[in-house]
Amino acid sequence: MRLPDTFYATVRARLGDALAKRDLDGFLATTPADVAFLTGFFYIATERPVYLWMPREGDPLLVIPRLDEEYAAQQEITVETVTYAEFPGVVTPEETLAAALSGRRTRRIGVGASLSIGALDKLTWAIGGASLVTTDAVAQLRLCKFPEEIPLHEAAARICDEMLAAGRELIADALARGTELPREDEIARHVIGYGTDRMYADYDRVVYTTKLAGGLVYAGPNSALPHGLPTRRRVRPGDTLILSLGAAVASRFVESERTFVIGEPTAEQRRYYEADREAQQVGTEAMRVGRTCAEVNRECLDVLRGHGLGDYIRHRQGHGIGLQNHEAPWVEDGDDTVLAPGMLLSSEPGVYVPGHAGYRISDTVLVTDAGPRRLTSYPRDLASNVIEGVR
CATH class of the missing domain: 3.40.350.10 (Creatinase/prolidase N-terminal domain)
Structure with a gap:
């Protein structure tokens, strides 16, 4: 390590x-x-x-x-x-x-x-x-991350993506068995435990500055609160569910966040999901050497505004990631930092509709001379993020 x-x-x-x-x-x-x-x-x-x-x-x-x-x-x-x-x-x-x-x-x-x-x-x-x-x-x-640090972030990204899969599987298994669906806090405990166990299985000496793995889990109306904490509410068919997960190897962090729908999505869920997916794609592609954080943020969030969802934007596109899960630079209108090779950023625009649900897709993105490179790779399309209990 x-x-x-x-x-x-x-x-x-x-x-x-x-x-x-x-x-x-x-x-x-x-x-x-x-x-x-x-x-x-x-x-x-x-x-x-x-x-x-x-x-x-x-x-x-x-x-x-x-x-x-x-x-x-x-x-x-x-x-x-x-x-x-x-x-x-x-x-x-x-x-x-x-x-x-x-x-x-x-x-x-x-x-x-x-x-x-x-x-x-x-x-x-x-x-x-x-x-x-x-x-x-x-x-x-x-x-800007040093070359020796990148493999640590890449290893954390693989674990973080597996945590998403573990959370999804927990719900899918309950649907398939016809048993009670898990609570938000149970899902959070499950994915955090999975990520922590993977660290200790893969590395002889585990070190960290704050945490090895973390997760915010919120579903249905709770997911409209961007930084809400998991509750004892059980997820249910028809819910929109956000798994906001992070992991760190040698305290080199990544984020991997996805929005899931439990059961067949409604037209309303499809609209919000696809708008957020488009904004995340545009915003990620904009993370190029020479652009400023402010320019990238505006280009990303303008996609949501173009869909008429400006009132449902609650936060910036993203932030820097490194030895802390939130650190400079800030992908926000007030930060004119010029992107350079080696910067590691989250790309996580969100749509939050009070009383309905929230939608957020986040990847950890490495800025390179050849263009932005996602370290996290869990699928982002809606079809891959519909949870059903079919075996």
């Missing part, structure tokens, strides 16, 4: 160049995703902070709670590591960091935009004389 040392060497060299351009002496990583990206160390985020010092020149330094020391060794972390006893500690984590940085050049320290005000105050007090500056140096490095 660990990427080769050459990957981390390349990342650090590019970060050094970025810090030099910004007149920063180093970058202080404070989030699981940034720490994993820069060192390959994965940890569970708790109240105990982890601090990674990435100097513009010289060797990195990792400050971790003592209880994670063995875990870091198991992950074959090669950077210098300093531990602190406990949180909040007689000697705080920030004081431990400051002592370890003593004698190093720390005039201007870059930090990520997500650093909390409380953590900023503690660090500023501990590292006296240093100026902590918000920077996008690491965020920019993460925008």
Whole structure:
């Protein structure tokens, strides 16, 4: 699961160049995703902070709670590591960091935009004389995936597509047997369990920053709520059903989302489904090098507007995916980021009709010089997503 040392060497060299351009002496990583990206160390985020010092020149330094020391060794972390006893500690984590940085050049320290005000105050007090500056140096490095990362996303995509098939099969089996159909929460538990089991079956060492597999499941009127949580409602014949699933290998995420219809679709269901499928196709094809996120989003959602469904649009076309399932860039009118090779994006326009249902099709798309390439491949046509109990 660990990427080769050459990957981390390349990342650090590019970060050094970025810090030099910004007149920063180093970058202080404070989030699981940034720490994993820069060192390959994965940890569970708790109240105990982890601090990674990435100097513009010289060797990195990792400050971790003592209880994670063995875990870091198991992950074959090669950077210098300093531990602190406990949180909040007689000697705080920030004081431990400051002592370890003593004698190093720390005039201007870059930090990520997500650093909390409380953590900023503690660090500023501990590292006296240093100026902590918000920077996008690491965020920019993460925008385009490195070649070594792509196979991990591809592996996650295969598992995510299998999760969709497992959810569909659970419902189809119940229809075929004539038994009670599963609840939304039961479907969610089933697909998440399937994805998690596949990870542990395929890999000797499983690591992640947030989760291995996740799923939102909503049917009928509930599916008109884009971020609604699964309920105890049982799915039923005639329902529109959204399976919104994600999976990550070495915390390299993908999304694969599909809309299903249980039983013969009505004319209304066909209309909404086909409009969303067309928008997703157009939007995906628009994800080309040189286009801006804003242009792609407008072109995608204009398809829905052209079908008279503008009032049923609830969100942007998509977002970036990487070590987090939602990260920059944002495929939305307010983001003028120019698409470049290696960017990994979700393409997930949706139609949400209050009181009726929602329709969303999502793929994880890799931007390449040759054009957009879907990593997820579960069928998108309506005929393939009608669930019936025929054996």
